[in-house]
Amino acid sequence: MTDEHPQPQTDSATLARSQERSDAIEADLAVHPERYRMLTGDRPTGNLHIGHYFGSLANRVRLQNLGIESFILVADYQVIYDRDGVGDLKASVDSVLADYLAIGLDPARSTIFTHSSIPALNQLILPFLALVTDSELRRNPTVKDELANLTRPMSGLMLTFPVHQAADILFCRANLVPVGKDQLPHIEVTRTIARRFDERYGRAVPDAPVFPQADALLSATPLLLGMDGHKMSKSRGNTIEIGMDADTTARIIKRAVTDADRHITFDPANRPEVSNLVQLAALCQGREPTDVAAELGDAGGGGLKALVTEAVNEYLAPIRERRATFAADPAELRRVLAEGNARANEIAESTLADVRTAMQMDY
Numbered sequence: 485m486t487d488e489h490p491q492p493q494t495d496s497a498t499l500a501r502s503q504e505r506s507d508a509i510e511a512d513l514a515v516h517p518e519r520y521r522m523l524t525g526d527r528p529t530g531n532l533h534i535g536h537y538f539g540s541l542a543n544r545v546r547l548q549n550l551g552i553e554s555f556i557l558v559a560d561y562q563v564i565y566d567r568d569g570v571g572d573l574k575a576s577v578d579s580v581l582a583d584y585l586a587i588g589l590d591p592a593r594s595t596i597f598t599h600s601s602i603p604a605l606n607q608l609i610l611p612f613l614a615l616v617t618d619s620e621l622r623r624n625p626t627v628k629d630e631l632a633n634l635t636r637p638m639s640g641l642m643l644t645f646p647v648h649q650a651a652d653i654l655f656c657r658a659n660l661v662p663v664g665k666d667q668l669p670h671i672e673v674t675r676t677i678a679r680r681f682d683e684r685y686g687r688a689v690p691d692a693p694v695f696p697q698a699d700a701l702l703s704a705t706p707l708l709l710g711m712d713g714h715k716m717s718k719s720r721g722n723t724i725e726i727g728m729d730a731d732t733t734a735r736i737i738k739r740a741v742t743d744a745d746r747h748i749t750f751d752p753a754n755r756p757e758v759s760n761l762v763q764l765a766a767l768c769q770g771r772e773p774t775d776v777a778a779e780l781g782d783a784g785g786g787g788l789k790a791l792v793t794e795a796v797n798e799y800l801a802p803i804r805e806r807r808a809t810f811a812a813d814p815a816e817l818r819r820v821l822a823e824g825n826a827r828a829n830e831i832a833e834s835t836l837a838d839v840r841t842a843m844q845m846d847y
Contacts (some may be wrong), residue, residue: 518552523658525557528576533723535716545588546671554594562601586807597828604832605655615680650674659696688838709760711740730797742785750777768795
């Protein structure tokens with residue numbers, strides 16, 4: 485799942501174990517896709533951008549096309565974690581839906597749904613909250629970061645954010661969650677809740693726990709920076725949106741930060757801004773960044789930006805054409821969402837029934 489909240493790095497030993505497990509799963513996906521059910525999603529707080537695309541969206545389509553049963557969450561309730569209002573939420577949800585369909589997510593193979601439309605999912609949060617302590621929640625990296633940086637008191641909703649994410653994953657009994665390395669603590673909370681539920685309340689049927697142990701599928705795509713050299717973020721306005729037109733894309737790339745050295749190299753540690761643009765061109769062209777840099781040679785920042793502009797606009801052109809078609813048909817977007825919500829509700833109600841049986845609340 486995507487997460488806009490910065491988090492400290494996971495310790496090296498845990499990361500190594502997680503990477504080893506992720507690599508084993510990756511090798512098994514093409515052989516046994518039927519073993520997996522994936523859950524991921526986005527907060528509809530603005531238009532999705534190219535960082536979302538290469539960091540997560542393209543991989544979702546890949547997994548869907550491998551035959552992995554996929555659940556894609558439009559996390560509308562997450563909009564109010566750290567905000568006083570929702571803004572033009574309907575427009576934001578429609579924008580996300582148009583992006584999803586344009587990049588190749590197929591509603592026949594991927595269940596696309598919204599938080600607020602799945603009551604049984606949200607009802608799971610109550611028993612889950614009983615399985616974690618206040619101190620455990622406050623140790624979560626996302627919560628710790630919010631506590632350290634908020635200029636006002638943290639909401640109860642933000643404090644319990646890790647439990648909400650666990651409910652997102654477990655309501656559909658997902659066992660695969662594509663994430664970046666910084667989100668591993670959220671997967672661990674989910675695994676802890678699933679295990680503690682089994683230990684405390686038991687099982688709806690004798691031979692299987694109610695919830696599986698979810699695994700992280702770690703992204704192999706390097707993190708893209710924004711055009712200002714900082715973290716790519718909708719709130720910073722430093723992104724290239726999937727739905728932008730070609731001229732706007734060109735203007736944004738023209739403002740991108742580079743350096744004074746005309747010789748282009750791929751050196752992320754010492755030349756992060758230049759290397760970020762080289763990486764973006766390489767991703768769009770399906771090439772190695774070192775080859776892109778070598779081809780540019782002494783082209784300078786101007787030559788680099790010209791190449792990136794051409795590569796990005798050429799790559800996104802067919803996606804943008806499809807997106808415009810979907811965005812012009814809100815009735816179709818609503819139909820897709822209604823079907824996804826119906827499917828997600830059916831599964832959530834089945835899961836909640838098993839939860840109530842295990843908790844001896846099925847009366």
